Amino acid sequence: xxxxxxxxxxxxxxxxxxxxxxxxxxxxxRRDKDETQRGRxxxxxxxxxxxxxxxxxxxxxxxxxxxxxxxRLARLDLDFEGxxxxxxxxxxxxxxxxxxxxxxxxxxxxxxxRIHKGRRRTKKRKKxxxxxxxxxxxxxxxxxxxxxxxxxxxxxxxxxxxxxSFKDIENHTGKAGSSLTHHLNPLVEAGYVVKGxxxxxxxxxxxxxxxxxxxQWLTHRVERQRKQTGxxxxxxxxVEFADDESAMEAAEEHLEKLADELEERRDDIEDHREAIExxxxxxxEQxxxxxxxxEEKEDKDDDTEDLDDLDWxx
Amino acid sequence: MVTTxxxxxxxxxxxxxxxxxxxxxxxxxxxxxxxGIAFSGPSRFAVDAIAETKMGAMGESVTGTLxxxxxxxxxTSLENISKGVDNSDLQNQDYSDGAAFTKAVENTIEDLxxxxxxxxxxxxKKETWIFIGKDSSEKKVLLxxxxxxxxxxxxxxxxxxxxxxxxxxxxxxxxxxxxSDGKQLIVNKDGIVGLDSYVxxxxxxxxxxxxxxxxxxxxxxxxxxxxxxPPWDNVDDFDWKD
Numbered sequence: 001x002x003x004x005x006x007x008x009x010x011x012x013x014x015x016x017x018x019x020x021x022x023x024x025x026x027x028x029x030r031r032d033k034d035e036t037q038r039g040r041x042x043x044x045x046x047x048x049x050x051x052x053x054x055x056x057x058x059x060x061x062x063x064x065x066x067x068x069x070x071x072r073l074a075r076l077d078l079d080f081e082g083x084x085x086x087x088x089x090x091x092x093x094x095x096x097x098x099x100x101x102x103x104x105x106x107x108x109x110x111x112x113x114r115i116h117k118g119r120r121r122t123k124k125r126k127k128x129x130x131x132x133x134x135x136x137x138x139x140x141x142x143x144x145x146x147x148x149x150x151x152x153x154x155x156x157x158x159x160x161x162x163x164x165s166f167k168d169i170e171n172h173t174g175k176a177g178s179s180l181t182h183h184l185n186p187l188v189e190a191g192y193v194v195k196g197x198x199x200x201x202x203x204x205x206x207x208x209x210x211x212x213x214x215x216q217w218l219t220h221r222v223e224r225q226r227k228q229t230g231x232x233x234x235x236x237x238x239v240e241f242a243d244d245e246s247a248m249e250a251a252e253e254h255l256e257k258l259a260d261e262l263e264e265r266r267d268d269i270e271d272h273r274e275a276i277e278x279x280x281x282x283x284x285e286q287x288x289x290x291x292x293x294x295e296e297k298e299d300k301d302d303d304t305e306d307l308d309d310l311d312w313x314x
Numbered sequence: 315m316v317t318t319x320x321x322x323x324x325x326x327x328x329x330x331x332x333x334x335x336x337x338x339x340x341x342x343x344x345x346x347x348x349x350g351i352a353f354s355g356p357s358r359f360a361v362d363a364i365a366e367t368k369m370g371a372m373g374e375s376v377t378g379t380l381x382x383x384x385x386x387x388x389x390t391s392l393e394n395i396s397k398g399v400d401n402s403d404l405q406n407q408d409y410s411d412g413a414a415f416t417k418a419v420e421n422t423i424e425d426l427x428x429x430x431x432x433x434x435x436x437x438x439k440k441e442t443w444i445f446i447g448k449d450s451s452e453k454k455v456l457l458x459x460x461x462x463x464x465x466x467x468x469x470x471x472x473x474x475x476x477x478x479x480x481x482x483x484x485x486x487x488x489x490x491x492x493x494s495d496g497k498q499l500i501v502n503k504d505g506i507v508g509l510d511s512y513v514x515x516x517x518x519x520x521x522x523x524x525x526x527x528x529x530x531x532x533x534x535x536x537x538x539x540x541x542x543x544p545p546w547d548n549v550d551d552f553d554w555k556d
Contacts, residue, residue, distance in 0.1 A: 163366060196362035196375050198330055203364060203371035206496060210370075 004255040011262045018269055029280070146190040147215050151175070151183045156212040159193065159204035166200055315339055315396040316403040317355070323390050324443055326459050328476065329361040329467070331386070331445055338399050338407050338415060339392060342385065350387035350444075352419040354407050357384065359447070359455060361467045363474035365481035369496020373481050376469055378455070383422040384447035 147153060151173065158164065158172050170176050175183070184202065187193040192208030195201070204212075317337045324331040333339075337355030341348045357380040364373040401411055409415040426446060445457040453470035467474045473484035479494035488502025499508040 163371070194364060194371055194373075194375065196328075196364055197360040197377045198326075198328055198362045198375070201362075203366060206367070206370035206372060208370060 004252070008255065008258060008262070011259065015262065015266065015269070018266070022269070022273065025276075142190075143211065146186045146192055147211055149183065152187055153212065153215065155183060155187060156192065156204055156208055159202060160209065160212070163196065163201040163203040166202070169202060315393065316399040317392065317396050319395045321392065321395055323351075323386055323392070324388075324445060324457070324459065326443075326465070328364070328465055329359070329457060329459060331357065331359045331380075331384075331447075331457070333357045333392075336403065336406060338403055338409070339396070340416070340419065342387070350385065351390055351392060352383055352385050352422070354383050354409070354415070354418070359445075359449070359457070361457060361465070361469070361474075363465075363467050363476050363481070363483065365476055365479055365492060365494075367479055367492060367494050367496040372490075372492045372496075372498075373474060373476065373483065376467070376472075378449035378451070378453075378469075380447050380455070381450045381452075382448050383418050384445070385422065385426070386443070386445050388443035 147156075154173060155169065158169065164172075166180070169184075170180055173180065184193065184195075187208065188195055188202075190207075192205060192211055194203050194205050196203065315338070317333055317335055317339065320332060320334050322330045322332045333353060334356040337353050337357060339351050339353035339355075342350040342352055358377065359380060360375065360377040362373075362375045364371050364375060399412070404411060404415055407415075409418065441460060443457075443459045445455070445459075447455045449455055454468065456466070456468040458466040464475075464477050467476070471484075471486070473482075475482040481490070481492040483490045483492075488500055491499045491501075497508065499506065501507075
C-alpha cells in the first residue's frame with residue numbers, strides 16, 4: 001500500500017518536473033526573441049548611419065557592403081499562461097481526486113495527499129501574523145474568558161435576535177435573579193452586552209456578536225481537525241488497515257486507475273509540447289517569408305533613392 | 315409649586331427624566347403661553363444612546379443625578395401631582411425663598427442664552443421635547459426628543475444623534491457614523507477608518523465627476539477657435555496702414 005502511494009508521489013513529482021521543463025523552454029524562446037530584436041535594432045541603426053553619410057559627403061562613397069540582415073521577428077506573443085494554469089489545475093485536481101478516491105474506499109483511512117500551492121507571504125502579512133502570535137495569554141484570556149460558559153453563550157445566542165428585557169431572558173434561560181445576573185454581568189463588563197438603563201433592555205454589541213461568531217468558528221475548526229486526526233488533539237496520524245481482502249483489492253484497483261490517469265495526463269502534456277513546436281516552426285517559416293518580402297521592398301526603395309540623388313541638372 | 319410624588323416628565327423608549335417628590339417647579343412662559351417648566355430637586359435622567367444594527371448594538375447608556383435648575387420645554391401635567399410650595403420646600407432645595415428660586419431660574423436661562431451678539435430661539439415642533447440641565451458632575455445635559463424614536467443627546471463633550479438603527483456620535487476618540495448594516499466610519503485625528511467598506515467609492519466619485527463634467531462638453535468645440543485667439547500678440551503690431 002505504502003509502495004503504491006510512493007509510486008503515485010513519484011509520478012506526481014515527474015509531472016511537476018515536466019511542467020518546470022516546459023516553463024524553462026518558454027523562457028528560452030522569450031530570450032531568443034529579445035536577442036533577435038536587439039540584432040534588428042543594430043542593423044537599423046547601421047543603415048541610418050550609412051544613409052546619413054551618403055547625403056552629407058560628396059562625392060558619394062561606394063555603397064558599403066550590405067549588412068547581412070538579421071531575421072526580424074514578428075511580434076511573437078506566445079501565451080503559455082493558459083497551459084501552465086491548466087497544468088496547475090490538473091495537479092490540484094489530481095491531489096483531490098486521489099484523496100477522494102482513497103477516502104471512498106471503505107475501511108481504509110489514509111491521510112489526504114495534498115498538493116500545496118504555497119501562498120505568497122507578503123511582508124505585511126508576515127508582520128501581521130507576528131503581531132497576532134505575540135499577543136500575551138492574559139490578553140487572550142480577557143477576550144475569551146467571558147465566553148467560557150455554556151449559559152453565557154446561550155445568552156449571546158438569544159440576544160442575537162434583538163434587545164431583550166430581563167424578564168424575557170429569565171423566561172428563556174429558566175434562570176432568575178442573581179443566578180442570571182451572575183452570567184450577564186461578566187458579559188456586560190467585557191462589552192459583549194450593553195444594558196439600556198431606560199427600560200432595562202439588554203442588547204448584544206458588535207463585539208459580542210463577533211466574539212460569539214468566532215467561538216462558533218473555532219468550534220467548527222477544532223471538531224473538523226479531530227475528525228481528520230481521529231484523536232483528541234493528537235497530531236499523530238492514525239492509519240487503519242482493513243482486514244478485509246476485498247477492500248485491499250478495491251484500493252489496489254483505485255490506485256491502478258489513478259496511475260493510468262497520470263499516464264494519460266503525461267501524454268496530454270507531450271501533445272501540448274508537440275503543438276507548441278509546430279506553432280513555432282510555422283511562425284519561423286512566416287518570419288522568413290516576411291523577411292524576404294521586406295528585403296525586396298528595401299531593394300526597391302534603394303533604387304528609388306538612387307534616382308532621387310541624381311543631379312537632374314546634369 | 316412642589317411635586318408630591320414621582321413623575322417622569324420625559325418618558326420615551328430611549329430616555330426618561332424623572333422627578334421625585336419634593337421638586338420645586340415653576341412654569342416657563344413665552345408671550346403669555348406656557349411652554350414648559352423649570353424645576354429643581356431630587357431628579358434623575360437616563361438616556362439609551364444605543365442603535366441596534368445588523369452587526370449588533372452600538373452606543374452606550376448614560377444615567378445621572380440632576381443638580382440645580384433644570385429646564386423642560388414641552389407639555390406636562392405636573393399640576394395634577396403637585397401642591398403649593400412653601401418656604402420649607404424651597405429651603406430643602408437650598409433656596410431662601412421664592413424670589414431666590416426665580417432668580418436662579420433667570421440666571422440659568424441667561425447662562426444658556428449668554429453672549430452679546432447671541433439670539434437664541436427655541437423652535438418647538440409638535441410632539442417634541444427639549445430638556446436642558448446639569449448633573450452632579452457639573453456636566454451639561456441637552457436632550458431633544460421626538461415621538462419618532464430619534465433623539466439628540468449632548469452630555470458634556472459627548473454628542474449622540476440616535477436613529478432607530480443608525481447612530482452618529484462625537485467623543486474624544488472622534489466622530490463615529492454607524493449605519494444599520496453595522497458598518498462604521500470613524501473620523502479621528504489619525505484619519506478616516508472604515509473607508510474600505512466603501513470599496514466602490516472610486517466609482518461613485520467617477521460617476522459624480524463625469525456627471526458634473528457633462529456640461530463642459532461644449533467647451534471642446536471652442537478649443538479650435540480659441541487656439542488661434544488672439545491672432546496677434548499685440549494690437550500695436552497691426553500695421554494700420556494696411
